[in-house]
Amino acid sequence: MSYEMIALLMFAAMMLLLFSGQRVFGAIGFVAVIAALVLWGERGGFDIAFSQSIKLMRWYPLLTVPMFVFMGYILSESRIADDLYRMFHVWMGGLRGGLAIGTIGLMVLISAMNGLSVAGMAIGATIALPELLRRGYDKRMVTGVVQAGSSLGILVPPSVVLVLYAMIARQPVGQLWLAGVIPGLMMAAMFIVYIAVRCRINPELGPVLSKEERNLPLREKYALLLAGLLPLGVFFAMMIPFVNGWTSLVESSAIGAITAFIAAVLKRRMTWDVFETSVRKTLGITCMFMWIILAALAFGAVFDGLGAVKAIESLFTERLGLSPWMILILMQLSFILMGTFLDDTAMLVIVAPLYIPLVGALEFDLIWYGVLYTITTQIAYMTPPFGYNLFLMRAMSPPEISLGDIYRSIIPFVAVMVLALVTVMVFPQIALWLPQTVYGN
Structure with missing residues (x-):
């Protein structure tokens, strides 16, 4: 199978998952890791996810x-x-x-x-x-x-x-x-x-x-x-x-x-209510962004490899x-x-x-x-x-x-x-x- 066809299948799978109501980071990350496992085996699949996690944690501007x-x-x-x-x-x-x-x-x-x-x-x-x-x-x-x-x-x-x-x-x-x-x-x-x-x-x-x-x-x-x-x-x-x-x-x-x-x-x-509400909402938004960025990094790494x-x-x-x-x-x-x-x-x-x-x-x-x-x-x-x-x-x-x-x-x-x-x-x-x-x- 050509690399172009693999890329097309990855996008099709990702869009199908999104239309089915899955969370954005879950759909993107799942397709990225599965594609890495299929292309480069167990070690490649785990390395993609792990290396991108380390890259995310080292991004100081985050x-x-x-x-x-x-x-x-x-x-x-x-x-x-x-x-x-x-x-x-x-x-x-x-x-x-x-x-x-x-x-x-x-x-x-x-x-x-x-x-x-x-x-x-x-x-x-x-x-x-x-x-x-x-x-x-x-x-x-x-x-x-x-x-x-x-x-x-x-x-x-x-x-x-x-x-x-x-x-x-x-x-x-x-x-x-x-x-x-x-x-x-x-x-x-x-x-x-x-x-x-x-x-x-x-x-x-x-x-x-x-x-x-x-x-x-x-x-x-x-x-x-x-x-x-x-x-x-x-x-x-x-x-x-x-x-x-x-x-x-x-x-x-x-x-x-x-x-x-x-x-x-x-x-x-x-007040305490203002502070607690602000912290809770900040935590929720930040975690959402981090999961999405991690999934995007893994997806991008597979595309670079292809x-x-x-x-x-x-x-x-x-x-x-x-x-x-x-x-x-x-x-x-x-x-x-x-x-x-x-x-x-x-x-x-x-x-x-x-x-x-x-x-x-x-x-x-x-x-x-x-x-x-x-x-x-x-x-x-x-x-x-x-x-x-x-x-x-x-x-x-x-x-x-x-x-x-x-x-x-x-x-x-x-x-x-x-x-x-x-x-x-x-x-x-x-x-x-x-x-x-x-x-x-």
């Missing part, structure tokens, strides 16, 4: 994952995110669509607190969405706002997904984070422009708040501003030493976690005669297709053994491609029929919002995301300028 997740949960569980929304509520309520615009700003700051899209979705759906609906905002527009804004969590630093991509692609995490800053802020700005223009054309979609709600004493307004910017202070306390080279990535993540803990203590919101990457590169470039850009576009389309039934981490670890070496062989920049992957994942999250964010939104939204409303709400925001993706593809310096400037590459 310590950043629990630190960032813990930081996000502390700020979320201690209700510091509530202060953020109150700040946007007061300061932006006088604009048409101001609360929806403020929700996008809230999501950007939540992303800087946590780095996971599900955290932004949970906070947006439980804090922002009821307030927006109560004040007469169009239900389809605001559900789209919450979904689109929450997707920024995997692009704006400290993105946990970019940390995982960095580990698998062997790229510097700091450069990937900086590469995501401008595209992430650009996408947020595009969302805001869309909301402002649409609400100006049709003011009923985003009515202005009454003067009674906005006319607070100036002292109270500034107090809310300071309270709302506290998470941003935590973010800068973590990022400035790292960008300046004073601390390593792991040390900066520890600074972020400690600073968030201290902020919750100073706000007198650090030489499947070179075979697929030869198939695309020599047999089919596709150009590098055509291959890249097909990769992005495959991500959107997989996003209909998989989350971002699963998509990355399934195709990383093939796509990342192939992108390097085609002489594309792997830092730039990490941003493209992340934006494409954001689009996949919101693409019917089974986009991950669509069902999260349905589970968290009130009864008056139907699944049909949720599907229709994301159409304009997906269009904005596609425009952002094309812009970054055509102008790579949007992603590469900041890391090249900071790191002098």
Whole structure:
């Protein structure tokens, strides 16, 4: 049997297990170990799993994952995110669509607190969405706002997904984070422009708040501003030493976690329940990521041994005669297709053994491609029929919002995301300028 056929059988077996409802790490790891046993015997099969386990345990940057997740949960569980929304509520309520615009700003700051899209979705759906609906905002527009804004969590630093991509692609995490800053802020700005223009054309979609709600004493307004910017202070306390080279990535993540803990203590919101809940959720997320990475490493090791990457590169470039850009576009389309039934981490670890070496062989920049992957994942999250964010939104939204409303709400925001993706593809310096400037590459 040819190596190409073996690789095809591995992928087919893995997808069959995933469709049957098996856990992602179980499906990937099982196929990897069984393939190694069949190809190289008992010793080869055990060596693959053992060596990848040792490699995982020696990955020092992996310590950043629990630190960032813990930081996000502390700020979320201690209700510091509530202060953020109150700040946007007061300061932006006088604009048409101001609360929806403020929700996008809230999501950007939540992303800087946590780095996971599900955290932004949970906070947006439980804090922002009821307030927006109560004040007469169009239900389809605001559900789209919450979904689109929450997707920024995997692009704006400290993105946990970019940390995982960095580990698998062997790229510097700091450069990937900086590469995501401008595209992430650009996408947020595009969302805001869309909301402002649409609400100006049709003011009923985003009515202005009454003067009674906005006319607070100036002292109270500034107090809310300071309270709302506290998470941003935590973010800068973590990022400035790292960008300046004073601390390593792991040390900066520890600074972020400690600073968030201290902020919750100073706000007198650090109860035992908050601490215990944050630790439990952090442990669950971290263990999930570690199992998935271990399975991905084992799967990738088998593919390296098969030489499947070179075979697929030869198939695309020599047999089919596709150009590098055509291959890249097909990769992005495959991500959107997989996003209909998989989350971002699963998509990355399934195709990383093939796509990342192939992108390097085609002489594309792997830092730039990490941003493209992340934006494409954001689009996949919101693409019917089974986009991950669509069902999260349905589970968290009130009864008056139907699944049909949720599907229709994301159409304009997906269009904005596609425009952002094309812009970054055509102008790579949007992603590469900041890391090249900071790191002098």
